[in-house]
Amino acid sequence: MKDFIHIKGISKLFGDFVAVDNVDLEIARGELFSILGGSGCGKTTLLRMLAGFEVPSSGTIEIDGTDVTHQAPYDRPVNMMFQSYAIFPHMDVAKNIAYGLRKEGVAKQEIDKRVGEMLELVQLVDFRNRKPEQLSGGQRQRVALARALIKQPKVLLLDEPLAALDKKLREQTQFELMNIQDELGITFVVVTHDQEEAMTLSSRIAVMNEGRFKQVGTPKEIYEFPHNRFVADFIGTINTFEAVVTVVNEDGIEAYSDEAGETLSALGRQLIEVGQNIEVAVRPEKIFISKEKPEEAGDVCIEGVVDDLGYLGNRSLYRVRLNSGKMVQVSSQNRRRSITRFLEWEDKVWISWRPRSAVVLLD
Amino acid sequence: MKRQSRFILSALAFGYAFLYVPLILVVVYSFNDSRIATVWGGFSTRWYGELLQNDSILDAAFLSLQVAITSATAATLLGTMAGLALARFGRFRGRTLFSGMISSPMVMPEVITGLSLLLLFVTLQQLTGWPGQRGFSTIAIAHTTFSMAYVAVIVQSRLMAMDESLEEAAMDLGGRPLRVVFDITLPLIAPAMIAGWLLSFTLSLDDLVIASFVSGPGSSTLPMVIFSKVKLGVSPDINALATIIIVTVSLGVAIAWVVGRRATRPS
Numbered sequence: 001m002k003d004f005i006h007i008k009g010i011s012k013l014f015g016d017f018v019a020v021d022n023v024d025l026e027i028a029r030g031e032l033f034s035i036l037g038g039s040g041c042g043k044t045t046l047l048r049m050l051a052g053f054e055v056p057s058s059g060t061i062e063i064d065g066t067d068v069t070h071q072a073p074y075d076r077p078v079n080m081m082f083q084s085y086a087i088f089p090h091m092d093v094a095k096n097i098a099y100g101l102r103k104e105g106v107a108k109q110e111i112d113k114r115v116g117e118m119l120e121l122v123q124l125v126d127f128r129n130r131k132p133e134q135l136s137g138g139q140r141q142r143v144a145l146a147r148a149l150i151k152q153p154k155v156l157l158l159d160e161p162l163a164a165l166d167k168k169l170r171e172q173t174q175f176e177l178m179n180i181q182d183e184l185g186i187t188f189v190v191v192t193h194d195q196e197e198a199m200t201l202s203s204r205i206a207v208m209n210e211g212r213f214k215q216v217g218t219p220k221e222i223y224e225f226p227h228n229r230f231v232a233d234f235i236g237t238i239n240t241f242e243a244v245v246t247v248v249n250e251d252g253i254e255a256y257s258d259e260a261g262e263t264l265s266a267l268g269r270q271l272i273e274v275g276q277n278i279e280v281a282v283r284p285e286k287i288f289i290s291k292e293k294p295e296e297a298g299d300v301c302i303e304g305v306v307d308d309l310g311y312l313g314n315r316s317l318y319r320v321r322l323n324s325g326k327m328v329q330v331s332s333q334n335r336r337r338s339i340t341r342f343l344e345w346e347d348k349v350w351i352s353w354r355p356r357s358a359v360v361l362l363d
Numbered sequence: 364m365k366r367q368s369r370f371i372l373s374a375l376a377f378g379y380a381f382l383y384v385p386l387i388l389v390v391v392y393s394f395n396d397s398r399i400a401t402v403w404g405g406f407s408t409r410w411y412g413e414l415l416q417n418d419s420i421l422d423a424a425f426l427s428l429q430v431a432i433t434s435a436t437a438a439t440l441l442g443t444m445a446g447l448a449l450a451r452f453g454r455f456r457g458r459t460l461f462s463g464m465i466s467s468p469m470v471m472p473e474v475i476t477g478l479s480l481l482l483l484f485v486t487l488q489q490l491t492g493w494p495g496q497r498g499f500s501t502i503a504i505a506h507t508t509f510s511m512a513y514v515a516v517i518v519q520s521r522l523m524a525m526d527e528s529l530e531e532a533a534m535d536l537g538g539r540p541l542r543v544v545f546d547i548t549l550p551l552i553a554p555a556m557i558a559g560w561l562l563s564f565t566l567s568l569d570d571l572v573i574a575s576f577v578s579g580p581g582s583s584t585l586p587m588v589i590f591s592k593v594k595l596g597v598s599p600d601i602n603a604l605a606t607i608i609i610v611t612v613s614l615g616v617a618i619a620w621v622v623g624r625r626a627t628r629p630s
Binding site: 074079082088089100103104 | 526528529531532533534535536537538539542546547550551
């Protein structure tokens with residue numbers, strides 16, 4: 001069932017400000033779906049509309065076939081994990097986790113049993129009677145998760161679930177979250193500003209800007225086939241060349257770029273006409289860098305000079321200045337161990353890439 | 364360095380001496396055996412004993428206590444409601460105006476507050492026949508009006524410091540709005556309410572001006588009795604009474620401060 005959550009033409013206005021602008025979205029049961037965007041892009045507002053804390057200005061939200069657009073938060077089959085975790089400071093861990101069941105009027109023995117199960121799931125069995133102020137950040141995060149999961153919601157909403165944790169813990173928690181989601185089969189909707197987090201966690205991502213979705217797809221689709229400039233820029237880094245289309249054939253285009261001083265070919269996914277202004281984009285890790293002109297037939301080859309370089313341990317970053325003055329970023333793996341540099345500043349180099357590595361961006 | 368620290372020390376000593384020597388004098392002279400309040404005649408606690416024999420003072424103390432407890436309780440209830448409304452119900456029309464208006468009784472001259480309340484009570488009496496006689500109830504109402512402003516401000520600042528998503532989380536987990544107030548909001552603002560109650564209690568116990576305006580014949584609060592007695596000359600038992608009040612009030616303020624500090628600390 002593709003449309004377990006079905007958002008139809010949702011908008012939210014705060015006065016004159018359009019926070020969410022006519023968004024449509026379908027999320028399947030059991031998906032781990034991320035909404036990714038910078039601050040103020042409307043992602044949190046969208047999440048709060050799913051939770052019931054904001055009423056949409058127009059449009060409807062259906063969850064599992066039921067229209068919940070105007071349902072109060074306490075009536076929805078949806079629970080939320082807050083960015084601040086919102087652990088009740090005057091209750092111990094067990095009471096925090098039990099709160100949802102107590103409000104449902106579940107019998108005490110049943111509550112005890114299920115709290116026990118939850119504590120086991122999030123590995124906090126020994127912390128049952130701790131007060132929140134005695135917990136570390138990671139433990140608080142797990143209490144918040146257990147508290148939101150205990151009512152077995154149809155959808156779990158997570159607002160920046162890992163933002164408050166430090167880097168090491170964040171990576172570890174990411175996989176825990178994925179495992180728990182896998183185990184319980186609950187649909188997760190995650191809001192995040194962290195592209196890496198979204199890439200590793202999600203089955204699908206929606207990239208959001210100014211209240212609209214710029215692209216919805218799997219992490220791979222978003223990264224390798226960005227539909228537009230915004231998505232390409234937001235996820236990772238990308239080099240773009242302004243170009244004019246000269247040839248359109250079945251599986252791609254050719255376009256001449258003044259910046260590159262070359263004709264570039266790329267896979268075209270959209271309707272493009274000869275003479276149109278476009279941008280050809282290539283990711284830094286898709287570009288090869290060498291001292292001699294590579295012999296590979298069909299590759300795009302451009303001459304340049306090393307303007308700047310950085311050693312990052314597992315890889316090196318180069319900024320290459322082309323004859324037109326255009327800067328191109330290249331990232332290359334350090335496959336061999338060497339104490340001397342393979343390239344130095346102001347070295348003459350060739351950069352090259354396979355035509356299939358380039359994408360066309362229209363806006 | 365040494366010179367500077369000596370200067371600062373003496374500045375400190377002078378400052379605090381200016382503030383506290385009068386109070387210390389009262390406490391010391393309350394243990395004075397002499398009948399003349401300003402001449403030292405040896406240590407004694409006889410004035411404390413004599414105080415217990417003085418019916419007019421005991422009556423006034425009892426009235427003051429009743430008024431303080433009643434008005435502090437009423438002010439805490441009303442002030443909490445006002446604080447909740449100001450901090451939680453979004454940006455309703457005129458919120459800034461209400462925010463400003465809630466704190467104005469704190470800076471209003473007491474004489475004006477007293478006078479306007481007296482006018483209100485007199486008008487009310489002419490229109491409805493109530494209050495038939497000014498006394499306990501009118502003083503309690505008057506004290507409630509000015510001390511609820513303090514409670515509202517304390518509760519409001521506590522709520523501002525509190526993470527609003529706590530209440531949302533409770534609602535998300537199935538708590539209906541009124542339940543959430545009792546489950547989450549009230550337990551978390553309880554320290555602020557206690558601090559507000561203690562402050563109101565102390566303010567009420569202290570007040571002379573407003574009480575003088577709105578009280579009627581036969582109902583005098585403790586500060587009123589003391590003031591009228593002092594006009595006839597300082598008698599030693601007043602020193603004893605003043606000492607008791609100093610101790611009570613400073614205890615109240617100290618507890619309010621401690622509880623209040625805990626209340627505004629973000630959780």
